[in-house]
Amino acid sequence: xxxxxxxxxxxxxxxxxxxxxxxxxxxxxxxxxxxxxxxxxxxxxxxxxxxxxxxxxxxxxxxxxxxxxxxxxxxxxxxxxxxxxxxxxxxxxxxxxxxxxxxxxxxxxxx
Amino acid sequence: xxxxxxxxxxxxxxxxxxxxxxxxxxxxxxxxxxxxxxxxxxxxxxxxxxxxxxxxxxxxxxxxxxxxxxxxxxxxxxxxxxxxxxxxxxxxxxxxxxxxxxxxxxxxxxx
Numbered sequence: 001x002x003x004x005x006x007x008x009x010x011x012x013x014x015x016x017x018x019x020x021x022x023x024x025x026x027x028x029x030x031x032x033x034x035x036x037x038x039x040x041x042x043x044x045x046x047x048x049x050x051x052x053x054x055x056x057x058x059x060x061x062x063x064x065x066x067x068x069x070x071x072x073x074x075x076x077x078x079x080x081x082x083x084x085x086x087x088x089x090x091x092x093x094x095x096x097x098x099x100x101x102x103x104x105x106x107x108x109x110x111x
Numbered sequence: 112x113x114x115x116x117x118x119x120x121x122x123x124x125x126x127x128x129x130x131x132x133x134x135x136x137x138x139x140x141x142x143x144x145x146x147x148x149x150x151x152x153x154x155x156x157x158x159x160x161x162x163x164x165x166x167x168x169x170x171x172x173x174x175x176x177x178x179x180x181x182x183x184x185x186x187x188x189x190x191x192x193x194x195x196x197x198x199x200x201x202x203x204x205x206x207x208x209x210x211x212x213x214x215x216x217x218x219x220x221x222x
Contacts, residue, residue: 004153031207042214043199050207058209090153098142098203100210102153 002027004103006091011108019078021106023091031094032074034058034066036087037105043090049074081110114138115202117213125221127189132216134200135182141205143176143183148197148215190220 007022025032033048035058045058047066055066063085067075074093078085086109094100116135124130134143142161146154158167160176160183167174171194173186187194197217201210 033209040214043212045209048209094210098206098208098210099144099156099159100201101156102146105151105153107151 002093002101004091004093004101006089006103006106008106009104011106013078013081013108013110015082015110017078017081017110019081019108019110021076021078021089021091021108023074023076023093023103024072025074025093025101026072027093027095027101028071029093029095030071032068033092033094033100034064034074034076035090035092036060036085037090038087046076081108083110086110114211115200115213117198117200117216119216120214121217121219123219123221124190126191128220129186129188130190130218131184131186132198132218133182133184134213136202136211137181138202138204138211139180140202140211141180141208142203143180144201144203144210145174145183145185146199146201148199149195154197154199187218190218192220192222194218195220 003026034046035043049068065077089106091103144159145157148154158174163178163180165176171188197215199215201212
């Protein structure tokens with residue numbers, strides 16, 4: 001079974017803190033993605049990566065950065081957390097055959 | 112621009128009823144995926160359809176990909192409370208393309 005894991009299920013941070021969200025997949029997938037999910041807005045793509053050390057902006061990259069130093073790991077960084085970044089964050093990885101698998105999500109609350 | 116429209120947005124039915132929900136687009140997709148997401152969890156892949164006109168069955172769930180590969184339907188027979196959740200469809204435009212997600216259909220099955 002494909003497994004995508006995320007480092008935390010719940011996080012509470014203060015405004016201005018630097019926040020790291022980690023994602024690991026165990027299926028040697030090339031493609032990895034970070035989304036946020038908010039009520040009424042659906043899933044929105046923040047960043048994605050097609051290969052190690054490669055990153056592409058998604059639809060809403062402002063306020064975020066990413067790192068992909070190893071193929072299995074894709075990190076999302078909030079440089080200075082703000083209250084409008086309170087959300088559910090979902091990591092995903094994908095096979096070359098377009099089937100995408102999600103992690104369990106990290107629910108982030110920024111106070 | 113909402114490229115994938117899912118309907119209805121909300122559906123509340125009694126256990127044992129049948130239902131059909133839809134995922135429509137003006138775009139042609141190379142494949143389309145359906146997910147179910149429970150509150151506080153990540154989306155779980157149900158099925159990927161690839162060929163126009165394809166029908167796939169997963170126990171009481173029947174998925175159909177439109178002949179023109181622009182739309183899809185999900186039919187649930189004899190719905191159960193365990194079917195409750197958010198149903199997302201997502202379309203791909205090729206192996207390395209980003210998935211386009213619909214906003215989802217919230218299904219509630221009352222015992």
